[in-house]
Amino acid sequence: MWKFNIVATMAGAGRYRHMLEDLAPFGEFRRTEFLGVALGQVSDPLSMLETIRRERERKFYAFQDLGRIIPVERVFTFTPDTFGDLLKEMVPGFLERLAGKSFYVRLERRGHKGEIISPEIERDLDAFILAQLEARGAPGTIDFTHPEAILAVETLGDRCGLGLLTRDLMERYEVVRVG
Structure with a gap:
């Protein structure tokens, strides 16, 4: 790939x-x-x-x-059956920057219609990240109105890319935003 x-x-x-x-x-x-x-x-x-x-x-x-x-920052290939688990394997690379912050996960799914349900994946990953942050002693919060960061999950068929969009990044660069 x-x-x-x-x-x-x-x-x-x-x-x-x-x-x-x-x-x-x-x-x-x-x-x-x-x-x-x-x-x-x-x-x-x-x-x-x-x-x-x-x-x-x-x-x-x-x-x-x-x-x-x-x-x-992170790119991987997946099948609909492995997608959720592979996403969770990628999360540790973002936890330090999400510690104590407000955030949410946004999945832009292209392909796998009916096999990957975006809202379910987003909620599941939000909950997983919150639990991981809590376990580290640096709880975060979900905030859809003015988050400090958004974990962007972009799928294109069997490929996925994850990026952390900070509030500063999105405010400085108008082209950096989720759909």
């Missing part, structure tokens, strides 16, 4: 080819089988986000075909 660290989605009425052309200078981006979604491998996601932010401030039409970017 090709490793990726960026999930990029097209703006609602955007043009896919233009989005890919805009992103090409930052690294390698590949089309996916899902409409308007590309996977990217870039050397410095924060530098890319900063460049996009500056260009959008300078020219209102810069990156106009780009809807969202989710930087991901």
Whole structure:
């Protein structure tokens, strides 16, 4: 499986080819089988986000075909039967940054319709993370209105990427947000 660290989605009425052309200078981006979604491998996601932010401030039409970017830190393949357990195996890598914080899990599922139920996975992972934080003596809270972080879970068929979107990251970069 090709490793990726960026999930990029097209703006609602955007043009896919233009989005890919805009992103090409930052690294390698590949089309996916899902409409308007590309996977990217870039050397410095924060530098890319900063460049996009500056260009959008300078020219209102810069990156106009780009809807969202989710930087991901953990990538794995799964089957519907293994998905929930594999997600829980990835959680320890995020616990330190979620300790004592308000957060929630957001799953953007592409593929496996009827096999993976997003709200069930989100609730289960929220509860699992809360229990893990409590056991560490650093309880967190679920907050959907103004969380300090969102654990973004992005699936594309049998591939999954997880990224932690902090409030600071989302406030600084308007393209970093969950769907």
